[in-house]
Amino acid sequence: GDSVTQMEGPVTLSEEAFLTINCTYTATGYPSLFWYVQYPGEGLQLLLKATKADDKGSNKGFEATYRKETTSFHLEKGSVQVSDSAVYFCALSVRSNDYKLSFGAGTTVTVRA
Amino acid sequence: NAGVTQTPKFQVLKTGQSMTLQCAQDMNHEYMSWYRQDPGMGLRLIHYSVGAGITDQGEVPNGYNVSRSTTEDFPLRLLSAAPSQTSVYFCASKRDSVSYEQYFGPGTRLTVT
Numbered sequence: 001g002d003s004v005t006q007m008e009g010p011v012t013l014s015e016e017a018f019l020t021i022n023c024t025y026t027a028t029g030y031p032s033l034f035w036y037v038q039y040p041g042e043g044l045q046l047l048l049k050a051t052k053a054d055d056k057g058s059n060k061g062f063e064a065t066y067r068k069e070t071t072s073f074h075l076e077k078g079s080v081q082v083s084d085s086a087v088y089f090c091a092l093s094v095r096s097n098d099y100k101l102s103f104g105a106g107t108t109v110t111v112r113a
Numbered sequence: 114n115a116g117v118t119q120t121p122k123f124q125v126l127k128t129g130q131s132m133t134l135q136c137a138q139d140m141n142h143e144y145m146s147w148y149r150q151d152p153g154m155g156l157r158l159i160h161y162s163v164g165a166g167i168t169d170q171g172e173v174p175n176g177y178n179v180s181r182s183t184t185e186d187f188p189l190r191l192l193s194a195a196p197s198q199t200s201v202y203f204c205a206s207k208r209d210s211v212s213y214e215q216y217f218g219p220g221t222r223l224t225v226t
Contacts, residue, residue, distance in 0.1 A: 004155070043203055044156075049214070089156070099144055099161045099163055100171065103156045104155050
């Protein structure tokens with residue numbers, strides 16, 4: 001089946017530090033890959049996506065590259081802010097089950113001033 | 114344009130009680146889904162719908178019921194609440210089979226005692 005594994009948290013960083021959250025996947029088809037973010041007390045928002053190999057998704061200073069050879073989609077940001085404190089979810093969707101997102105367990109990130 | 118709305122925001126039930134979680138979207142999206150979020154497990158799909166009058170089961174459908182009589186509304190019914198249904202419930206919608214992004218509501222935090 002389809003599954004996503006992401007690094008466990010929690011992760012605590014100082015402002016302006018570099019953030020990486022690892023994500024790997026297994027999929028029955030050719031997946032589209034996503035990072036969703038959940039700020040405290042809110043629902044999930046799409047942060048970025050990539051729909052084919054070697055695509056780079058980017059938004060709000062975050063980036064992730066679709067690596068088919070390593071089945072990975074790691075999230076990075078070069079200089080985090082306190083406002084980046086949130087839970088980050090890696091997810092995938094395949095065309096044969098396009099109604100469904102398969103999520104990783106989520107990584108809680110706390111950025112300290 | 115309110116997006117995806119959910120009510121109530123919080124609910125406490127006793128074991129054996131029934132209730133309905135409401136979800137509505139005003140974007141004319143074909144697809145709607147219900148997920149539950151549990152610590153360390155990401156989000157798991159309960160039920161989904163690809164259009165009015167069409168529903169199907171996701172990964173964890175037991176104890177839940179859905180219907181989709183209109184494009185806008187997708188209520189989730191708990192038939193006889195159990196402590197294992199204590200969770201945060203998210204409703205999501207997607208425009209159609211071609212689109213990638215799912216839009217999430219703010220969530221309902223349910224506690225069953």
